[in-house]
Amino acid sequence: MTTTAPRVDGRVIGLAHHAARAVLETVLARHGLTFHQVVTLRLVAVAGAPVERAALVAEVVGALKTDASEARGVVDGLIAGGLVEAVDAEVRITGAGQELYETSAAETGEIADRIYAGIPAEDLAVAGRVLTLVTERADAELAALAQ
Template sequence: MTLDDAATGRLLWQVTTRWRAAVDRAVAPLGLTHAQYTLLGSLYGLSRSGTRPSQRELADFAGLEPIYVSKLIRALESAEMVVRDQHPDDPRALRLTLTDKGTAAIGEAMTVVRALQDELTAPIGGSAGPRNRELVRTLQALLDPSEESERMTENPVLTGQDISEAHGAVRKLHEQILHGTGSTSNQHIALRVVAVRGPWADRTALRDHLCDQRQLGLDEAAADRLLDDLEQQEMITGGNPVTLTPQGEDLHTRLTTAVQGTAAQLYDGLPPDDLAVAHRVLTKVIERADRLRHDL
């Protein structure tokens, strides 16, 4: 047997072993192991499609032995991340449901593991790169996946939960960047509005503009409080017109530099075509949400 003949299995085993150990370390603070993360992630994926699987169905979906899944489910149930109840269609089967604790844990774990995957695939261009996509197709060919699991892997459907999770993750990142500056995400956005669109001849117009910024989620009273806080901190001028003070200009410059630097890393390596499609889809979702809200 030549070295090339042996290389495939050996390298797959080495990469898998290294990956499993890395995930074990990454999700341990969340009370999970690599195997539990894999199973919980599979249950999360099925749950999003409205399915409450039996242990056997979950085992088939995750590609794990039923007896192993049973052991993992008992541990997750003890940790209050999963509940089991009688399956309505099969009295011998138990139906599985994620608890709120389990949903929160897998959401946080997926964020951690995605970052780990980006790190692992960095030598081949990152998770979104063409070499990694080809690797995924190669591994799927080796596994000979069913049509259903291949469809779910290659053609995920965008949902409102995806949008909410992305918004929440970016919001948390924004808040972390601002941590230690004494500023909130809303304050930074308000400073940017004053800097880019100011000076504002009328404070009421500025308040109304802030209310129109969906990401802020402000009503008139909350927008007024936001502006009052910035004025008290001497970041914006009082009265009309409203402009940034020298202190506000300095803070805005420092925050913008930090945020832009992180944003460059956030979108680094994402194919421009994918970003363009995402922009069109999200724009259409916003338009439809506004129209439906108006019709309610």
Template structure:
């Protein structure tokens, strides 16, 4: 195991892979994959109907997925009744979709909360600023390509 205290891509990657494994465990037994989960969860988090085109663009930018993959996930959620289309090109979670999102968050939340509680709040704030800065810089580079 790497005992270096310097933040580096390996440490970030390991943390991301562990987060993904926890999510995979929480999604077991649902019909959702990671893309569908993120599309559903972000719609629930919005707290109001979202404009479909802008929403797809935002999720694609946030995740670095291509728009077609986000559209596919969105369509799957609409077809499964976890999201619903409302007038004017808006989509919103259904009661079933919101309930499923809450179940998945509760399942993964127990593990994540325990892990994050092991770190001092001020250290979490520093980590958030550092990772946000690194992510923004990489996004700038990707936008140039």
């Protein structure tokens, strides 16, 4: 455990991201899921209704900073795996997809509880505000670079 708190920067954020993602990917691998699949499956699972396929692809692109062809491939893979189904221009979660999402979310939620245990609520709130602002600014920079 670090005793001296470092100043937040890209390295500190990156180390935290990669450590947490490694934990998540280890859990997901036991369920036969990849990180991109679970991000996409979650978007469909929490929607509560069928999701327009093009809108889902756009959300995945925005969330994962990937290209549309890769996002479409992830959606196609979830369809092929029977976790979501295509209905006209929409996709909806299947029973198997919902069950897998809930199981993996419960398992990763328990781990997250252990990771965040004992961190004061006000520290988590400050970190949340800072990381949200960093994300917004990085998204703006990425958009400017794309022009």
